[in-house]
Amino acid sequence: xxxxxxxxxxxxxxxxxxxxxxxxxxxxxxxxxxxxxxxxxxxxxxxxxxxxxxxxxxxxxxxxxxxxxxxxxxxxxxxxxxxxxxxxxxxxxxxxxxxxxxxxxxxxxxxxx
Numbered sequence: 001x002x003x004x005x006x007x008x009x010x011x012x013x014x015x016x017x018x019x020x021x022x023x024x025x026x027x028x029x030x031x032x033x034x035x036x037x038x039x040x041x042x043x044x045x046x047x048x049x050x051x052x053x054x055x056x057x058x059x060x061x062x063x064x065x066x067x068x069x070x071x072x073x074x075x076x077x078x079x080x081x082x083x084x085x086x087x088x089x090x091x092x093x094x095x096x097x098x099x100x101x102x103x104x105x106x107x108x109x110x111x112x113x
Contacts, residue, residue, distance in 0.1 A: 001031075001032050001033070001075045001076065001109075002032070002033040002034070002035075002073065002074050002075050003027060003032050003033065003034045003035075003074060003075065003076055003077065003078045003106075003109065004034075004035050004036075004057070004058045004074045004076075004077050004078070005020060005023060005024060005027070005034055005035070005036045005037075005077075005078045005079075005080065005106065006037070006054075006058075006077055006078070006079055006080065006083060006088075006089045006092045006093065007019070007020065007079060007080025007081075007082065007083045007086060007089050008080070008082055008083065008085060008086035008088075008089060009037060009038075009050070009086070009088065010047060010086070010087075010088065015038065015043060016080075017036075017038050019080060020036040020037070020038055020080070021036070021038075023078075023080060023106050024036055026106075026110070027078065027106060027109060027110075030109065030110050032109060034078070035057070035074075037050070037053075037054045037057075040053050040054065040057050041053050041054060047088070050088070051088050051091065051092075054088070054092060055091075055092060055095060058074060058077065058092060058095075058096065058101075059095065059096070059099065059101070060073055074101070075102070076101060076102040076103065076104070076109075077092070077093070077096045077101060077102070077103040077104075078103075078104070078105070078106035078109055079093065079103060079104065079105050079106060080106060081105070
């Protein structure tokens, strides 16, 4: 299962990269594939551009997946603690829910595989 991890970035020390990487490591150990926004977004990018990049990556799909009924290259979205306090993470969450992509706190995935 492939996850996209969302959470607060803006205003956090080092764009919260340490937290994203630590949680990704936990999810990888649990057997998931996991990408984080930092994989795609350059440090210092404008917020609106960063959101476009993240949303595009999170919701991208291949035509073969779409024909089989999948919405995205990702199976689901995992959310860091405190995601609700982030304007960007709330936007990402709402978009995923609107297109039917599962979203839940990252720890809930640990007992599923």
